[in-house]
Amino acid sequence: xxxxxxxxxxxxxxxxxxxxxxxxxxxxxxxxxxxxxxxxxxxxxxxxxxxxxxxxxxxxxxxxxxxxxxxxxxxxxxxxxxxxxxxxxxxxxxxxxxxxxxxxxxxxxxxxxxxxxxxxxxxxxxxxxxxxxxxxxxxxxxxxxxxxxxxxxxxxxxxxxxxxxxxxxxxxxxxxxxxxxxxxxxxxxxxxxxxxxxxxxxxxxxxxxxxxxxxxxxxxxxxxxxxxxxxxxxxxxxxxxxxxxxxxxxxxxxxxxxxxxxxxxxxxxxxxxxxxxxxxxxxxxxxxxxxxxxxxxxxxxxxxxxxxxxxxxxxxxxxxxxxxxxxxxxxxxxxxxxxxxxxxxxxxxxxxxxxxxxxxxxxxxxxxxxxxxxxxxxxxxxxxxxxxxxxxxxxxxxxxxxxxxxxxxxxxxxxxxxxxxxxxxxxxxxxxxxxxxxxxxxxxxxxxxxxxxxx
Amino acid sequence: xxxxxxxxxxxxxxxxxxxxxxxxxxxxxxxxxxxxxxxxxxxxxxxxxxxxxxxxxxxxxxxxxxxxxxxxxxxxxxxxxxxxxxxxxxxxxxxxxxxxxxxxxxxxxxxxxxxxxxxxxxxxxxxxxxxxxxxxxxxxxxxxxxxxxxxxxxxxxxxxxxxxxxxxxxxxxxxxxxxxxxxxxxxxxxxxxxxxxxxxxxxxxxxxxxxxxxxxxxxxxxxxxxxxxxxxxxxxxxxxxxxxxxxxxxxxxxxxxxxxxxxxxxxxxxxxxxxxxxxxxxxxxxxxxxxxxxxxxxxxxxxxxxxxxxxxxxxxxxxxxxxxxxxxxxxxxxxxxxxxxxxxxxxxxxxxxxxxxxxxxxxxxxxxxxxxxxxxxxxxxxxxxxxxxxxxxxxxxxxxxxxxxxxxxxxxxxxxxxxxxxxxxxxxxxxxxxxxxxxxxxxxxxxxxxxxxxx
Numbered sequence: 001x002x003x004x005x006x007x008x009x010x011x012x013x014x015x016x017x018x019x020x021x022x023x024x025x026x027x028x029x030x031x032x033x034x035x036x037x038x039x040x041x042x043x044x045x046x047x048x049x050x051x052x053x054x055x056x057x058x059x060x061x062x063x064x065x066x067x068x069x070x071x072x073x074x075x076x077x078x079x080x081x082x083x084x085x086x087x088x089x090x091x092x093x094x095x096x097x098x099x100x101x102x103x104x105x106x107x108x109x110x111x112x113x114x115x116x117x118x119x120x121x122x123x124x125x126x127x128x129x130x131x132x133x134x135x136x137x138x139x140x141x142x143x144x145x146x147x148x149x150x151x152x153x154x155x156x157x158x159x160x161x162x163x164x165x166x167x168x169x170x171x172x173x174x175x176x177x178x179x180x181x182x183x184x185x186x187x188x189x190x191x192x193x194x195x196x197x198x199x200x201x202x203x204x205x206x207x208x209x210x211x212x213x214x215x216x217x218x219x220x221x222x223x224x225x226x227x228x229x230x231x232x233x234x235x236x237x238x239x240x241x242x243x244x245x246x247x248x249x250x251x252x253x254x255x256x257x258x259x260x261x262x263x264x265x266x267x268x269x270x271x272x273x274x275x276x277x278x279x280x281x282x283x284x285x286x287x288x289x290x291x292x293x294x295x296x297x298x299x300x301x302x303x304x305x306x307x308x309x310x311x312x313x314x315x316x317x318x319x320x321x322x323x324x325x326x327x328x329x330x331x332x333x334x335x336x337x338x339x340x341x342x343x344x345x346x347x348x349x350x351x352x353x354x355x356x357x358x359x360x361x362x363x364x365x366x367x368x369x370x371x372x373x374x375x376x377x378x379x380x381x382x383x384x385x386x387x388x389x390x391x392x393x394x395x396x397x398x399x400x401x402x403x404x405x406x407x408x409x410x411x412x413x414x415x416x417x418x419x420x421x422x423x424x425x426x427x428x429x430x431x432x433x434x435x436x437x438x439x440x441x442x443x444x445x446x447x448x449x450x451x452x453x454x455x
Numbered sequence: 456x457x458x459x460x461x462x463x464x465x466x467x468x469x470x471x472x473x474x475x476x477x478x479x480x481x482x483x484x485x486x487x488x489x490x491x492x493x494x495x496x497x498x499x500x501x502x503x504x505x506x507x508x509x510x511x512x513x514x515x516x517x518x519x520x521x522x523x524x525x526x527x528x529x530x531x532x533x534x535x536x537x538x539x540x541x542x543x544x545x546x547x548x549x550x551x552x553x554x555x556x557x558x559x560x561x562x563x564x565x566x567x568x569x570x571x572x573x574x575x576x577x578x579x580x581x582x583x584x585x586x587x588x589x590x591x592x593x594x595x596x597x598x599x600x601x602x603x604x605x606x607x608x609x610x611x612x613x614x615x616x617x618x619x620x621x622x623x624x625x626x627x628x629x630x631x632x633x634x635x636x637x638x639x640x641x642x643x644x645x646x647x648x649x650x651x652x653x654x655x656x657x658x659x660x661x662x663x664x665x666x667x668x669x670x671x672x673x674x675x676x677x678x679x680x681x682x683x684x685x686x687x688x689x690x691x692x693x694x695x696x697x698x699x700x701x702x703x704x705x706x707x708x709x710x711x712x713x714x715x716x717x718x719x720x721x722x723x724x725x726x727x728x729x730x731x732x733x734x735x736x737x738x739x740x741x742x743x744x745x746x747x748x749x750x751x752x753x754x755x756x757x758x759x760x761x762x763x764x765x766x767x768x769x770x771x772x773x774x775x776x777x778x779x780x781x782x783x784x785x786x787x788x789x790x791x792x793x794x795x796x797x798x799x800x801x802x803x804x805x806x807x808x809x810x811x812x813x814x815x816x817x818x819x820x821x822x823x824x825x826x827x828x829x830x831x832x833x834x835x836x837x838x839x840x841x842x843x844x845x846x847x848x849x850x851x852x853x854x855x856x857x858x859x860x861x862x863x864x865x866x867x868x869x870x871x872x873x874x875x876x877x878x879x880x881x882x883x884x885x886x887x888x889x890x891x892x893x894x895x896x897x898x899x900x901x902x903x904x905x906x907x908x909x910x
Contacts, residue, residue: 205825259824259841263833295815295854332809334787336818337840354787359809360750363791369714370660378718378908385792385906386714394903399750448849451840453833 003195003272010277011155014162016061024054024064027114031068035120038092039070046088047071047125051139053181056146058157066118068092069139071125078133082106085122092120105135129244141243142182149189149212149242159194159277160184166277167264168452169257175314177254179261186212186239186249201265205236205258213242222246256451263453279452287439290446291432296336297356298442299401300434301427305347306420316417317341320424321349323415327408332358333401339445343437347423350438350445356401356431366391402429458650458727465732466610469617471516479509479519482569486523493547494525501543502526502580506594508636511601513612521573523547524594526580533588537561540577547575560590584699596698597637604644604667604697614649614732615639621732622719623907624712630769632709634716641667641694641704656720660691660713668697677701711906718908734907742894745901746887751791752811753897754856755889756882760802761875771872772796775879776804778870782863787813788856794900798892802878805893805900811856811886821846857884 016024028050035048052067053059070088072081086101089109093099096118099111109120123136132138150157164170164179172180179187187204190212191197204210208231215223223245230238230248236258237250268276291298301324306313317340325335334354341348366381367373368389378384381393398404408414409425416424434442444450471479483505490503507522508514525543527536541556544564548554551573554566564575578591587593605612619625619634627635634642642659645667646652659665663686670678677700685693685703691713696702723731746753756779761768772795780790789809796803821836822828823844833839836848853859863869864880871879889897899905 202825255824255844256841259844259846262825293815294849295813332789336814336816354814355810355812357810358750359791360748361791362809369710370657370717382909383903384908385903386711386908389710389714391714394749448838448840453839453841454837 001271001273003269006272006274007159007194010159010162010274013278014060014158015155016059016064020061020064024116027116028054028066031066031113031118034095035068035070035092038088038095042088042091044084044088045073049140049143051143055143056150056185057154058146058150058161058181058185060158060162064116066113066116067139068118068120069136070120070122071140072122074124074126074131074133076124081122081124089120089122093118129241129246132244138241138244138247142241145213145242146182146185146189150185153188153193156188156192156194156197157181157185160188160197162277163194163198163264163268164261166275166279167260169260169264172252174252174311175318176257177252178257179253180249183239183249183253186210186242195269198265198269201262205262208238210237210239213240213245215240215242215245219245260451260453284440285443285447285449287434287442287446288432290443294446296446297353297401298430298432298434298446299351299353299356299405300430300438300442301349301351301405301424302346302430302435302438303423303427305342305345306423308419312419313342313347314340316420317347317349320414320416320420321351324349324351324405324408327414328353328401328404331397331404331408332362333404337445337448339441339450341441343441346435346437347420348434348438348441349424349427350434350442352446353401357399358397358401358404360396360399361394362397364393364395366393402431405429456726456728458724461727461729462614462649465614465617465729468733469515469613470610471514471519475516475519479571482571483509483521486521486568486573489550490523490525490547493543493550497543497546499539499543500528504595504598506598510598511605511640512609513601513605513616513636513640515613515617519571521568521571522594523573523575524591525575525577526595527577529579529581529586529588531579536577536579544575544577548573584696584701587699593696593699593702597696600668600697601637601640601644605640608643608648611643611647611649611652612636612640615643615652617732618649618653618719618723619716621730621734622715624715624719627707629707629766630773631712632707633712634708635704638694638704638708641665641697650724653720653724656717660717663693665692665694668695668700670695670697670700674700715906715908739895740898740902740904742889742897742901743887745898749901751901752808752856753885753887753889753901754806754808754811754860755885755893755897756804756806756860756879757801757885757890757893758803758878758882760797760800761878763874767874768797768802769795771875772802772804775869775871775875776806779804779806779860779863782869783808783856783859786852786859786863787817788859792900792903794896794905796896798896801890801892802875803889803893803896804879804882805889805897807901808856812854813852813856813859815851815854816849817852819848819850821848857886860884 032048039046049069049071051069054064054066070085086107093109093111096111096113099109101107102110111118111120121136124133126132126137161170161181161184164184169178171178187197190210191200209227223240226240226246226248227238235248235250236253236255239249241247241249264276321338321340325338328335336352336354339350366377369386369391374391377391383394385392398407487503494501504524504526506524509519509521525540541562548564548566551566551568554564556562557565566573566575576591579588581587581592616625616636616639619639624633626633642652645665646655664682678695681695681701681703682693690703690705691708691710692705694704696704719731776793776795780793783790791807791809794805821832824841824846829846832846838849840847853862
């Protein structure tokens with residue numbers, strides 16, 4: 001299929017309509033007045049700023065959360081900013097439809113207005129990176145830089161973002177570790193278009209450093225420190241933030257997500273199609289047939305989803321899966337792959353293993369035979385023998401993988417996420433069976449379609 | 456039980472009777488005359504020497520092979536010694552009951568006379584170690600040194616030899632790697648008695664060097680070279696041969712056999728009994744019950760015993776077992792222990808494994824994804840995914856251990872003994888079953904009684 005035809009068709013679906021635009025502009029005007037009036041009535045010296053993809057006009061049709069940042073002067077102490085910022089947010093939100101308090105580095109108000117989510121986030125009114133005091137302060141600078149440099153390539157950004165979503169590589173959250181929207185914008189600015197960004201998938205990895213703000217000239221020492229630090233951390237890309245030489249915009253990008261982008265970019269260029277942007281729901285399959293085909297087993301821990309936000313919960317589930325993988329491998333069970341997540345109130349850790357039973361005994365290596373410890377080992381064990389200088393003994397062990405996992409958890413020999421340890425300990429263990437609502441996740445894991453690298 | 460009572464009872468069984476002594480002395484006199492007459496009639500300048508435990512009077516009752524060495528002058532060339540030695544042996548043997556040719560470093564005649572085995576071995580008539588030219592030349596020197604130093608402690612040697620036989624640690628053959636008779640004699644000379652030798656089991660291992668010939672003073676450089684070489688080879692003991700400073704009498708002693716001696720010596724001193732000298736036939740057990748108890752599996756390769764002497768065959772069987780252990784572990788099967796040997800014309804390699812089936816797929820690690828090889832790996836494989844920078848793929852593999860072993864042998868991926876490679880390749884594979892005649896060996900392996908370290 002012709003690439004231009006594909007892109008045009010995709011754009012028709014992701015470019016906001018005129019009605020949408022008019023609605024959003026009206027909404028933002030309204031919000032701005034409400035904010036300004038509230039600020040004035042409270043006698044505060046605060047500037048409201050719209051940031052994020054809406055303000056940058058790089059949002060996808062239908063996908064329009066409003067980020068309204070409330071910028072306080074730099075001389076306001078942090079404690080006061082937290083307090084007054086939250087109060088101001090609440091005061092504004094009271095004029096909207098509904099709201100709740102959300103927590104990031106500091107608390108902020110998450111409101112809804114006319115069906116749109118509106119985040120009211122206090123920050124400092126910084127002029128440059130050296131003023132930055134809290135994590136959100138940079139957003140205003142990002143916004144300004146993109147607006148100055150994008151020069152009408154907004155639709156190219158939209159295509160790239162939709163492509164990244166389609167291949168499941170979008171989002172810099174800790175449990176995704178993909179491309180952020182800001183990173184997508186910078187790539188389009190750097191390479192000129194969506195297609196050119198794909199064409200450079202290989203090159204950008206090899207060149208490694210992208211420096212659109214020219215920091216390596218302007219602030220060489222500072223920028224080099226960033227480069228060295230990030231190279232040390234072995235990131236796939238180092239994109240020096242054009243508004244802050246201390247920061248790698250791609251710091252959260254994992255090799256895995258870069259890898260997906262890398263292969264899909266090649267594939268798209270070879271054979272463009274809308275599928276990349278809007279993958280049909282993965283063809284459903286039967287996880288039990290996969291188990292039969294592979295001769296492997298699926299061991300699933302299920303437990304009530306702990307009350308935690310994804311940012312905390314999902315990394316802890318992953319850590320627990322890794323902990324189980326390691327502990328089971330010490331016990332002689334190989335974990336071929338794992339999957340974690342939750343479905344309607346039930347969290348799960350799925351482990352694909354090579355077997356679910358083992359011998360009832362294992363060989364325990366002991367000390368060298370001619371030592372004090374050797375004598376003890378000899379006395380203590382019923383069946384002992386020598387290989388080389390070392391004593392060995394037979395040790396009785398649990399035979400089924402569920403008994404093994406239960407014993408490991410009971411003896412605290414699995415490194416789990418700290419916040420979910422008790423939940424994992426109390427998990428039910430399912431072997432070669434999952435509840436209906438997890439069948440698809442089981443299939444995606446076993447078929448490896450979860451990684452989406454092929455087909 | 457009182458140790459003296461035990462030793463007296465054992466001695467009664469192993470000390471030759473007067474009748475036996477009279478018979479053997481008569482036999483040796485007769486053989487000496489026959490040899491001398493034959494030498495004279497052939498016009499040779501050869502001295503007949505009796506060597507071995509009979510000549511040293513350290514043989515066990517009923518265990519009396521005759522070693523008659525035919526010592527040629529040093530100026531006879533090796534080729535001539537081989538030829539004339541063999542001819543002389545044949546000429547002597549013709550006056551005995553029967554004979555055949557046997558092969559060691561050079562061929563010799565193995566005869567029988569009045570129900571006793573008589574080895575007729577040509578050698579050089581050496582006066583000291585510096586004259587030694589063939590491996591057997593030292594025997595005459597050994598014999599002389601023991602006769603000069605044993606000073607009536609012959610029964611102590613008998614006790615030690617019988618003890619070593621009882622605990623299965625006697626014999627320096629390559630497939631046994633235990634204590635030789637000569638080593639047992641030296642230990643008794645060094646420590647004074649059977650009991651003192653046991654009491655020093657720990658001490659001799661720690662002290663490491665035994666130098667009854669005082670070579671470290673008399674030939675310091677030469678002896679130190681031996682010590683360094685043998686220490687480098689990490690032998691449990693270094694016993695500098697009292698007749699040759701270049702040689703470690705314990706060079707063939709394995710850590711395993713030393714270990715058995717070590718534990719059994721302690722146990723005997725704690726609780727002396729005749730059992731150590733004459734272990735009842737290991738209590739027979741059922742190998743199938745052992746398999747059930749342990750939840751392990753027994754995979755046995757059986758094939759026609761190749762026509763080879765034990766010295767060659769047994770080490771090759773062991774090497775093949777080790778090769779299979781290694782290859783199977785690469786394939787995900789753990790070998791807990793193995794046993795090799797032959798029984799009435801059938802050789803076997805038994806492997807105790809943790810399982811006999813595995814998953815039908817395995818995870819194959821590929822190259823880093825952003826390389827040329829990564830691209831190929833991605834194209835070549837159906838199911839691929841990324842962990843870190845590396846690609847992984849699913850690979851179909853044989854599921855049953857018999858298929859795996861057959862494939863490994865077919866593809867030449869097992870290091871086997873060279874001389875038995877074809878036999879091993881053609882082996883039949885038995886799983887959790889052995890022929891009747893191998894049942895006891897299977898039981899000894901699975902119960903670990905084969906190592907005889909305990910009970």
